[in-house]
Amino acid sequence: MSSSNPRTPILIVEDEASIRAMLRFALERAGYACVEAATAAEARLRLAESTPALALVDWMLPDRSGLDLVREWKEDECHAALPVILVTARGEEADKLRGFECGADDYVTKPFSPRELLARIRAVLRRGQAQAPPPVLELDGLRLDTAAHRVSAGGQRLEMGPTEFRLLHFFLTHQDRVYSRAQLLDHVWGRNVYVEERTVDVHIRRLRKALAPSGHDRLVQTVRGAGYRFSSDG
Ligand code: CA
Numbered sequence: 001m002s003s004s005n006p007r008t009p010i011l012i013v014e015d016e017a018s019i020r021a022m023l024r025f026a027l028e029r030a031g032y033a034c035v036e037a038a039t040a041a042e043a044r045l046r047l048a049e050s051t052p053a054l055a056l057v058d059w060m061l062p063d064r065s066g067l068d069l070v071r072e073w074k075e076d077e078c079h080a081a082l083p084v085i086l087v088t089a090r091g092e093e094a095d096k097l098r099g100f101e102c103g104a105d106d107y108v109t110k111p112f113s114p115r116e117l118l119a120r121i122r123a124v125l126r127r128g129q130a131q132a133p134p135p136v137l138e139l140d141g142l143r144l145d146t147a148a149h150r151v152s153a154g155g156q157r158l159e160m161g162p163t164e165f166r167l168l169h170f171f172l173t174h175q176d177r178v179y180s181r182a183q184l185l186d187h188v189w190g191r192n193v194y195v196e197e198r199t200v201d202v203h204i205r206r207l208r209k210a211l212a213p214s215g216h217d218r219l220v221q222t223v224r225g226a227g228y229r230f231s232s233d234g
Helices: 017-029 040-049 066-074 093-101 114-130 162-173 181-189 198-214
Strands: 009-013 033-037 054-058 084-088 106-109 136-139 142-145 150-153 156-158 220-223 227-230
Touching: 009 017, 009 040, 017 033, 017 114, 033 040, 040 066, 040 162, 054 066, 054 114, 066 084, 084 114, 106 114, 136 162, 142 162, 150 198, 156 198, 162 181, 162 198, 181 198, 181 227, 198 220
Parallel strands: 009 033, 009 054, 054 084, 084 106
Antiparallel strands: 136 142, 142 150, 150 156, 220 227
C-alpha cells in the first residue's frame, strides 16, 4: 500500500529557490503534488485558488515571518484546519515553543533529511484526517466541495471568484446567524487585512450573482441595520 495519496497537494512557502526545488523534488518523488509560494503574499494567493492538504512554511520569509502567517491562518475560518509544518533554521527551544503557540502542528529544523520531513508530513496528515471537516458542504441542493474547490447546484457548476468562495464557505459553516460587515471581514478576509466595510457588500453582490442561476441567491439575506445571514428560512 502506498503511504501517501498520490495526489495529495502540499503548499511549500519558502523564499529560497534552491530549498524550494529540493522540497518539491522530495515531495513529488514521494507521490505528493506541490504548490509553491516564495512569499507570504504569494502563499495567500495560492490558498485562494487551491486547497492544499498541508503547508510547509519557512520561518524567515522576505515580506513577513512564517510565524505571523501561520497565526493569521489559524485565526481564519477558511484556513484554520490547514495543517502546518514550520521549517526553521533555528533550533532554540524557545523558538520551537513559539512555533506551537502560533498554531503550527509540527516543525522541522534545517538542515533536515527528506526522510525526516516525509515522516512528519505523514504523521501530521494522519492526525488531520481524524478531525477533518466534511469535504462537501451542502444546503438546499447547493454543494461546496472543499477538496475540488468547486461549487455546484443540480449538477451544474457555479463559477465564482476566490473571495466569493471563501465567503460561501464561511456562510455554509455558519448558517442561520446574522454577521455584521466587520465580523465577516474578520472571519473571511482575516484580522490583519485592511479592507473597507463596503467591500463586503461588493462581494456579497458578486456571490448572489454567482448563485443566481440556481436560485440560491435567496440564501444570502440582508438583515437591515445588522448585516447578513445565510439561511434557507425566508
Ligand atoms: Ca527563508
